[in-house]
Amino acid sequence: MTNVILIIVSAFLLLAVFSFVAEGFYMHKSYLDPWNKDYYKKYNDPRTQIIAHGILAANGHNMQNWKFKYAPDNDKNFDVYLETNRLATEVDPYYTQATISQGTMFEYMALAGNKLGYDLKITLFPDGEYSRDASKEELKQKRVAHIELEKTEKQQSPLYIEMFKPDTYRVAYKKSRLSPGDMEILQSQNNFKNIRVVYIGKGEKYDKIKNYVIKSAEIESGIERIMRESIKLFRKNEREKNRYRYGFSFEGSAITGFKMHLMQALLTVFPGMSNLAAARDAFMTQTKMAAENNAGFFLIISKGNSRHQQFNAGRLYSRIQLTAHTLGLAIQPLSQAIEEYPEMKNIYDNIHKDMTEEGETILMLFRIGEPVSEVPGSMRMDVENLIEGGF
Ligand SMILES: Cc1cc2nc3c(=O)[nH]c(=O)nc-3n(C[C@H](O)[C@H](O)[C@H](O)COP(=O)(O)O)c2cc1C
Structure with missing residues (x-):
């Protein structure tokens, strides 16, 4: 009997060591070098x-x-x-x-x-x-x-x-609204012609955006080709992260340290765990948490939708994000409702009807707030x- 237990324990330990080595826990994280x-x-x-x-x-x-x-x-x-x-x-x-x-x-x-x-x-x-x-x-x-x-x-x-510092914080944010002073500092980053920045911290419009964020994530998570695109970009262990160095990884969900290596080891040995259902659940859980835990939403809205304006909206997004950091705030885009594939058209049209004037386009939608923890x-x-x- 003792021998059987010994064999089972040894086999388990061997599998554990093997899976941690296979996922590459000992490797230098060269994918973080540029930071x-x-x-x-x-x-x-x-x-x-x-x-x-x-x-x-x-x-x-x-x-x-x-x-x-x-x-x-x-x-x-x-x-x-x-x-x-x-x-x-x-x-x-x-x-x-x-x-x-x-x-x-x-x-x-x-x-x-x-x-x-x-x-x-x-x-x-x-x-x-x-x-x-x-x-x-x-x-x-x-x-x-x-x-x-x-x-x-x-x-x-x-x-x-x-x-x-990391750009995108996918953890909970405190719900206290932004102060007028912070708002003014963030708004003053915008010196682009034909682009306006809107902060929505409460009220009917806030509830509407929250609903759009959740509804659009539900639609997206039900579209197999899109979920497969995301799963394909998920790097499940250190080897893959060092090899590809783009796409998603556990760091993006603020999972680090031993917990991250354990999950990566499991996914390495049982790759089937990274399936459609698991990806949908993780995406919905994160989105609901993000929609509920924030100090408000920001919209970057442009008159028209030219490539110049898209480029400038990106510049402005970076400025707002970096300025937010200096104020102890973090941001996370929640882009699903403004994505342009056919299944999202209804939501896209409705959010534009509710939030924009004739001829305007929402180029970025993101939440803002004081994060409850740091992220990698x-x-x-x-x-x-x-x-x-x-x-
Ligand atoms: C145009 C644009 C759209 C984005 N949309 C989303 C989004 O819908 N959800 C999200 O969590 N992050 C979104 N992001 C953030 C990126 O996923 C993130 O920048 C990227 O994964 C790199 O991570 P980092 O910003 O933490 O360095 C978006 C970023 C940009 C510039």
Whole structure:
């Protein structure tokens, strides 16, 4: 009898050790290297140094769909393209989130440039805007931006240091409303023409948004192709996180330390646990918690919906997010209701009817508040892998 127990215990221990080794608990987390404040110093080229900051920005589905090309004849110029190999086209069929994510990234680069002594002179969409349903060919041909670095005085911005903090907090926020002072500071970040920022902290509109957030998540979680797109992007252990360095992981749900390694070990040995039903449950639980626990919602609304405006909405989102950090606040986009696939059309139309004027588009919807806990950083690719043709 003792022998049988001994064998069972040994087998269990062996399986436990095997699963932790298989998930890679001992590995260096290179997917977090770019969050190191000195990471950019590995590079001498100021363009690479600046891009190394840009890639820390929030971006849709953590696809990091940024591609940079250096001018062969001028070491102060570079071009930005939308990377067509990393697109989440089921949720973002018209590349709206992908384009907003070019703007979030640019704002980080602009801040880094100022700190390092460069102004970033930007020409947006120098080959013309890509169309709403652009082919991959069109996306490859039309640059998002041409950027020239111009030497200037080094400037200190209180937002610089905030870039090294995680962007998206998916934990509960305290419910106390924002103070008028905080509101004013956040609103003052908007100096973009034809874009307005709206804060909704209570009342009928608040309840409506809360309902849209939950209803849209219910719709999304019932669409198999979209859930499969997300599951495909989930990196279930350290090996996968180090290998791909984009997409989602447990860090995004603020799960860290031993608990994270335990869950990763289980998923490594029993990959079937990462199935549709589990993904739907996790998504709905997080969304309901997010809808209930916040100090209000923000909308970034633009007149029209051009690529320029999408890009600028991204810039503004980054500014608001970094400024929120300086005020002890955090944010999380809740984008489902403003996504543009057919099943979401009703919700999309209704939220626009309720929240916008004729001809306006909601480009970002996010919650804000004081987070109850800190969250870890999420995966980032190495800057070297985002620059075409070497750096
Ligand atoms: C345009 C856009 C849409 C986003 N939509 C959502 C969303 O619906 N839900 C969510 O939790 N995060 C959303 N995010 C946040 C990204 O998922 C997040 O930035 C990315 O996973 C990287 O994580 P990090 O921001 O913590 O570094 C969005 C970000 C952007 C820029």
